[in-house]
Amino acid sequence: MATIAFIGLGNMGGPMAANLVKAGHRVQVFDLQPEAVGRVAGAGGIPQASATEAVKHAQVVISMLQSGRQVEALYMTGQDPLFGRMAPGTLVIDCSTIDAATAKATAQRATAHGLDFIDAPVSGGVAGAQAGTLTFIVGGSEDQFARAEPVLHQMGKKVFHAGPHGAGQMAKACNNMLLAVLMAGTCEALNMGINSGLDPKVLSEIIKQSSGNNWALQLYNPVPGVMEQVPAARGYRGGFQVNLMCKDLNIAMELSRDSGSPVPMGAAAKALFNLHQVAGHGEFDFSSLFRMFRQGGE
Ligand code: NAD
Numbered sequence: 563m564a565t566i567a568f569i570g571l572g573n574m575g576g577p578m579a580a581n582l583v584k585a586g587h588r589v590q591v592f593d594l595q596p597e598a599v600g601r602v603a604g605a606g607g608i609p610q611a612s613a614t615e616a617v618k619h620a621q622v623v624i625s626m627l628q629s630g631r632q633v634e635a636l637y638m639t640g641q642d643p644l645f646g647r648m649a650p651g652t653l654v655i656d657c658s659t660i661d662a663a664t665a666k667a668t669a670q671r672a673t674a675h676g677l678d679f680i681d682a683p684v685s686g687g688v689a690g691a692q693a694g695t696l697t698f699i700v701g702g703s704e705d706q707f708a709r710a711e712p713v714l715h716q717m718g719k720k721v722f723h724a725g726p727h728g729a730g731q732m733a734k735a736c737n738n739m740l741l742a743v744l745m746a747g748t749c750e751a752l753n754m755g756i757n758s759g760l761d762p763k764v765l766s767e768i769i770k771q772s773s774g775n776n777w778a779l780q781l782y783n784p785v786p787g788v789m790e791q792v793p794a795a796r797g798y799r800g801g802f803q804v805n806l807m808c809k810d811l812n813i814a815m816e817l818s819r820d821s822g823s824p825v826p827m828g829a830a831a832k833a834l835f836n837l838h839q840v841a842g843h844g845e846f847d848f849s850s851l852f853r854m855f856r857q858g859g860e
Pocket of ligand 1 (some may be wrong): 569570571572573575578592593595598613626627628629636657658659660684685686687688784801803804806810831
């Protein structure tokens with residue numbers, strides 16, 4: 563069993579760290595928010611006063627932060643950059659969803675410090691993080707992938723090697739752009755059904771057994787009262803923030819520009835989520851986009 567530092571214990575990082583504790587590792591945890599640290603300490607994580615303390619004696623360092631800027635600050639540009647603090651040979655796994663350029667630049671700098679850095683963004687939501695069934699999408703060398711695979715399997719069911727550094731983030735950007743399109747389409751279709759007098763529970767079952775079936779409908783129904791244990795069942799609290807989806811759609815737009823790919827559906831979804839964000843819903847789960855379609859009708 564290893565000593566693992568886990569930094570960033572929010573909606574995703576908290577349950578991921580708890581699963582590593584369950585797997586028998588010594589997990590040294592840190593977050594800027596003391597409540598987040600407290601939750602993981604309750605599950606057996608060992609609280610640390612700073613990120614620098616957390617990485618002491620760790621063979622593996624995992625980060626799960628919100629943005630590329632936060633990742634850069636933690637490892638390279640902040641007050642006490644971690645790349646100066648870790649022993650050569652440490653495996654650094656960044657699970658945050660960030661742009662591929664930042665992931666590549668961070669990997670390059672890590673190599674200069676004698677560290678193994680991979681990008682390993684995840685899919686599967688908070689429920690997947692809790693159940694240990696996440697999908698990991700890795701960018702890095704073959705050797706780095708082989709080193710990381712066993713620990714990633716302790717937090718997830720599927721672990722993919724997408725390609726070299728940055729490739730994990732590129733694949734994740736494609737996935738999340740499609741997720742945004744699927745969620746927006748699901749909200750739109752269910753709202754039309756409700757306005758036509760259909761029962762959203764019955765309509766959801768019909769579409770799930772028909773050609774409109776998709777992940778949002780199966781596991782993340784956006785209409786309150788249709789599914790239990792989804793953000794829609796608790797006022798759209800927890801889950802995957804609209805702010806984070808907007809960040810991911812900005813990343814997807816950069817990728818479309820860099821790769822010369824037309825993304826009319828992604829651009830439409832981005833416009834919808836941005837409007838929803840500026841209307842004051844940024845901190846709610848992304849399935850709250852359904853509220854935009856109801857426009858006060860709920
Ligand atoms: P979150 O806001 O709940 O958690 C992020 C945590 O990082 C916060 O607790 C914050 O305090 C902490 N943090 C930021 N900078 C820090 C630093 N320097 N040191 C220590 N802690 C720091 O976000 P989340 O929902 O857990 O998402 C994390 C990442 O995973 C994001 O990039 C997101 O896009 C991605 N993601 C989220 C989901 C989801 O369903 N929530 C699913 C897949 C991927």
